[in-house]
Amino acid sequence: MARPKDLLSIADVADRLPAILARAAALKRLRARGRSPTPLRGRTVAMIFEKPSTRTRTSFEVGIHDLGGQPLVLSAMDLQLGRGETIADTARVLSRYVDGLVYRAFRHADEVELAKWASVPVINALDDLEHPCQIVADLLTMRERWKGKFRGHRLAWIGDGNNVLHSLLLGTAAVGIDLVAATPAAYGPRPEIVEAARALSRRSGATLDLVHDPAAAARGADALYTDVWVS
Structure with missing residues (x-):
């Protein structure tokens, strides 16, 4: 079975979650030694935030940078979304410029719509249905506390x-x-x-x-x- 292109729900990565957490733990150890790999070198990840964020935005921006990528932070008012452009058009346009999209949305339906029309991966940075990346981070903390x-x-x-x-x-x-x-x-x-x-x-x-x-x-x-x- 092909892997999902997007991370809109924890369910999208349920089968791979232990492996993802193990990889995250390894990357964290490398970062502490000043040896972070750069798999995102030469790639740009756009971050669309319809809602204010402190921890989620900072985590994504620093994480993308540490992995060698270029984060591009956008609010809904920075885009034509704020002036009536459809999510489908926004997804198609941004997919021609960037290598991935991080979306903090008011509605899960909009998250799904963006992923439907984007040709690059879409990551859910919070919506009204789920907050998957926060739980991945929290599970990593529990994994560390409980020795794996x-x-x-x-x-x-x-x-x-x-x-x-x-x-x-x-x-x-x-x-x-x-x-x-x-x-x-x-x-x-x-x-x-x-x-x-x-x-x-x-x-x-x-x-x-x-x-x-x-x-x-x-x-x-x-x-x-x-x-x-x-x-």
């Missing part, structure tokens, strides 16, 4: 059923972390995301429990992941 082993560890989420939880559900299920997510009763994760996460959990052997009591979720956890209780 995910199985047998329990993570508790305390917050509402937002985009971060959606990616966390998929990511933990893919690598085998047991997850207990406590959300307000009326603000749980989307059923289709839960269903996809349960399918991944069956393959990895992880467990997934949804509760509404933060104290119950935290009991016996090896790590806590918190967010606002109601967005």
